[in-house]
Amino acid sequence: MFISKKHIARRRVLQGIGATIGLPLLESMIPAATAWADTPAGKTPKRFAFIGFPHGAIMDRWSPKETGTDFTISPILQPLEPFRKHLTIVSGLRNKPAETPEPHAYIEQGWLTAVKPAEFGKAGPDSGVSADQIAVRYVGQDTRLPSLELSVGQGSARLAWRTPTQSLPQESNPRAVFQKLFGQGDTDQERAQILAETGSILDRVQGQAQRLQASLGVKDRVVVGDYLDSVREIERRVQMAEKAHNSELVIPDAPVGTPNEITDYFKLMFDLMALAFQADITRVITLSMDHEASMRTYTNLSIAEGFHPLSHHGNNPEKMDKLVKIQNYHAQVFAGFIKKIEATKEANGTVLDHSTILFGSDMSNSDRHNNDPLPSAILGHANGKIKGGQHLKYPQDSRHGELLLTLLQRNEIPVKSIGDGVDGLSEV
């Protein structure tokens, strides 16, 4: 009785929170705005997103029956049908070098490295560096944040490896992500006010520093000189920010924290990712939709079992149907992100045109923890270098590393190999 009472109370409160956390971001999101990317004429930005989900997929409902361009969309990927001309489904790949007897602990670490964690760093300094972080070396210097690592849900995921020994923490609190992206101030008005205040602070501290300088010895005056140089540099950046502030891109109010409802949470994170691309704050994003062996319950889909126990379906049709439902749901929230960046125009196309997005998992059949064949889908066109609109099926034991290599090479990143990938997939 105690519990059900609590339940009612919770639902009522959620409506309240929904109004403050969810809606501003979810519904009033950016119409067809123009992205802020400020790249030299004739050059379009190169963007990457790597979006992983745990526990693989029910493969015969992930992969379409037909290959080539004329395929019927599969039940799990159904929500991506509106974007099929941007979609490349890649079937049949195996991440053999990352296979380990440890079922969950290491599996996500091998997804973007194509190396098993115990062998990170052994085959060379870049063995064990993840594909996203290799991309950062080439596209990370043009934006304020070189990359953004995110996860949805409690528990830690480790997809992104900057070096063979350093994994990057993935932020799961939308409020913290927002502040990373847009700085202080919860509302547009507050941010404008803080910008103006910062402007006048920078103005006045210069006068104060000059007063301070007058009474000092020679070497100390040099220090104040450096200080003044730095102040002027920040003043310049603030002016740029003020200019950007007046652009047509609408930044929503800061989220309060992590929503309790999973759909609100997913939408919020994907919206922040879309904003980060649109505002050109970063060009590389890595997201874990959940961590391996998660006990999340999808009560929004009327599935009350924990995700992980359910994933050991034992070929029970009822359980497999539930898993398909969850996997389809993941594709659905992901499709919301694709919709937003497809709607965002910039020079020479849309943000989606200039993006390379991998949506997949490093597990195949979760009941057996195997890594063959992996579910992988590419969205976006890498500035026209990825055709899209096809389902490719590769023969048994084709290498997952080739896919990672292909995604980078199509973006003119001069990398020769990733894990066991050395040739690339010419058909993509």
Add this chain to the structure above:
Amino acid sequence: MHVNTLRYITNSIPVIALVSLAGVAAAAQAPPPSGEAQLATMKQYCTGCHNDKAKIGGASFENVTAASIAQKPELFEKAVRKLQGRVMPPTGAKQPDGKAVDSLVAYLEDSLDKVPEEAHISSDQVLHRLNRKEYENAVRDLLLVDVNGAELLPPDDTAQGYDNIASALQVSPSFIEQYVIAAHNVAATAFGKADSRPQGWSFRAGPGTQLTHVPGLPLGTRGGILAKVNLPADGEYHINIADMANGLWGNQMEYENPLVVTVDNKIVYETVIGGEADTKFFDQVQNGALDRINARLKNIKFQATAGPHNIGVTFRRQSFAQSDDQLQVYEPGGGQDRSYRVNSFQLLGPFDAKGLSSTPSRDRIFICNPTKDKNKTPETCAKEIFAALAKRAYRRPVTNDDIADLMQYYADGVKQGGFESGIKEGVTGMLASPFFLYRGERLPAGLKPGEKYAVTDLELASKLSFFLWNSIPDDQLLDLAVKNKLSDPATLDAQVKRMLADARSKTLASDFVFQWLDMERLDAIVPDRDVFPYASGRLDPRQDYRTELTLFSDSILREDRSVVDLLNARHTYLNERLALQYGITDVKGDEFRRVELKDSARWGLLGKGAILMAAAYPNRTSPVLRGKFILNYIEGVPAVNPPPGVPALNDKDIGTTKALTVRELMAKHRASPTCSSCHAVMDPLGFALENFDGVGMWRDKDRFANAPIDSAGELPDGTKINGPDDLRNALLRHPDQFVQTFVENLLTYSMGRTHEYYDMPTVRRIVRETAAKDYKFSAIVQAVVRSEQFRMRRVPQPEPVQSARK
């Protein structure tokens, strides 16, 4: 500028040649030698290499006379250290006898002390940017706001291991940006906001089990998280605790874990997670069980006022019969708990901001209120408020220009949101001002280049407070300084005494001692789980070791004992966890308390886990690192890095394939003649501590080699030692050598500039003077404060102004 003279690269194996533990003092106390015999010794033994032709190391002593010492003090200070350390003449060369070396050292020191050298009064840069810790403390003392400097500000560069060296504290655009952001954040926290929108804070538990009481949470609880938070407004706040029903397959549900949420130690919510009903849920209902159990951890509501609060999410401790203990251990160091952890929680709110109650920060700021005090206009009030705050923030009397600046901010703010906003903008501006962020010393007018002068009383007040408190001066210091009374010797002594007695002086332990002993290295030593299952992961003792070292050093300094007691004191501070690491079984509970140590191996710094661990590797002991530690930080004889091309020991050999003891490995290493000459000196110091394993626990046996620990060795003077007691007693035979190292470091920390050769006469003088006072800590501090290094400055030579940035 010695920005790059960073502390010796800690991971390399240092090479140091013969070091005498027979210190300076024995010789120094004899009457000063005449010189001829000593210079003859030098000519006889040194000029084989250091002659005008070969000039090895750039030094020649071929025609050395008494006058050469005064001409080249830097060279001769170097020679003193080499001789004191018995590094020169090198192993294999003809050696003078010990007495001749002592006599030469005494002669050189005596001569150097008489050199009329004035470089120690610096004309170098003294403008200090507040570092992270100083900023944290300053904001606390100014506005009663607790902030985490590491979250607000970029990391500071260090020089010679210290983070307060003026020349290393450079500034870059990102510093400016973050200082401005920090100013906004600190002001927002201090003021609160009557109509605040809901915000969110996340709190995460540190590693470790949650079986013991967390200090600050109510007694009778175990584990959990205590969050100190400064709420922006009065209103309703919500807490969401991370899911607890998330074990694979939902096991571990069978035990009741009574959970409580407390606000300022009052229970606002209680529930029970686990137990019969929840287990049945899992077994029989399944569907929805997880969600319905975890729902009890969400949307916990409470009302709170603005300002600082302690929010606790914790468990009621159960009786012994119910047992909170670990159920079973199925992996080394791990186990299946029947007791849950609070991994994290989120605080959200205020959802219906109802205004602002008074808070300590607001009371500190709003000393004048125009709505209550009808005689005062808002402008008068604003000026009054700014004058009081800016005096402390800028650490000097406030000028008309200062007030004019702040009133401009005020005017901007008033337009946005009235009086409150005006004051808030002014305080933000004050925190971003270079007058707050920099402490400088004014150059008096009318002096010639090279002339020396004493710093003003106001500058002295800041120097004292940043030295002893790592923070801004209080009103008492400032008021004395304004009246020019602080520099009066009796007043100064009294103020130093008062400041040392104040709680704020604990930064001398937590900052100075930690930097002197390079305890930052401890952060990098993550104990290896496979080798130390009993002291890694959630049993990692490092945080407790840090607490112990802070409390132990603070006790020596605060009780004004001889600093030599740092090496020898028989007490320490332990809680149950740490006591068990030390093999002491009668200390119960989580609070640290003073414990008299029966086991003499644990006396003094060299028996402390923090030091034993910081001078080891994550997976094994290192007699070399421990030997180097003793030389560097206890004896003050800097180790030299090994010549290029020396391979490190292969860790893979340790205890795995070949199962050699560390001693056997080192013996292999020393087989090389290049290594042996130096390691022969350094290693015995470290071997004496071999009974302490890599995580500072006592052992009689090397578990992997299955061989007893051999801690015997011979010091350069022929003394045979075996174990920590012998080592400590050998060091204590020459306490002045340790005191000299301590004074050198304290002087560097107090000046905020790098240590140079010309500081040595002062260091030696302080050691000599304070010997009569039994090297009492306060006597050493008084001597440092009275030193010319601390009190005097010189007018710099004019130089063309150029950017210091490389």
